[in-house]
Amino acid sequence: MFHFLHTFQPHTILLSLGPIHIYWYGFFIVLGIIIALLITLRLAKYYNIDSNLVFDLVFWLVIGGIIGARIYDVFLQWSYYTDYPWQIIKIWQGGLAIHGGIIAGLIITYLFSKYKKINFWKLSALFVPGLILAQAIGRWGNYFNQELFGLPTNLPWGIPINIINRPLNYISLAYFHPTFLYESVGCLLIFLFLITINIYFIKKNKLNTVFFTWLVGLYMILYSVLRFSLEFIRLDETPYFLGLRWPQIISLVIISLSIFIIYYAVVQKKK
Secondary structure: OOHHHOOOOOOEEEEEEEEEEEEEEHHHHHHHHHHHHHHHHHHHHHHHHHHHHHHHHHHHHHHHHHHHHHHHHHHHHHHHHHHHHHHOOOOOOOOOHHHHHHHHHHHHHHHHHHHHHHOHHHHHOOOOHHHHHHHHHHHHHHHHOOOOOOEEOOOOEEEEEEHHHHHHHHHHOOOOOOHHHHHHHHHHHHHHHHHHHHHHHHHOEEEEEHHHHHHHHHHHHHHHHHHHHOOEEEEOOOOOOOOOEEEHHHHHHHHHHHHHEEEEHHHHHHO
């Protein structure tokens, strides 16, 4: 794989049918959604949640998640989109910020759980393993768009970046860290960890609100730690605050909130 990444020059278009183009970015997003749905439907049997309810929520999560991810990305690159507002609708070129998708997803899941009178943490925990695996798959779309790469590197797995996609201060350098790959592998490891926990608690017949809360909290903590770490080598433009990149600030906020949520769940269990 390393040799392939080091020598292959990706193209954004997967398939062209006359004037219609199918993009790699969209392909990996859709693939991630399908696989996440299959995993969620499988877990739903053990969570005692009807598959029709899963399909209903997935419909709103996909629409709301994409909108939320795009709005968040527009916020992060406000100066660019104010100069080129017509670019906002071109989501097939990239620009879906996962933090925006997660926030939108949590809001939608909360509203849906209230409407259907289902425990919010149970419903969120059901979707968490599939979500992190979808993130692992979706990151490959960034590779074909030649975006979200890292600092220049001479490592054998460095990826070639077309000169038009390189930052001006690195214009003479050809190979960069494949941060998409680092995040994809990290998300895959988180998925394996979370699905293993699920299997263990299912076999022990210990699926309860505390477990659901812990699972959601662990997902948010582990992914936020991964994202916080990778931001040190990413080169894409983003606002800074207190010397940190904005995604790092959001990651720290999510970690703090998740620790509090887990702590609160433990305290409530002891009462």
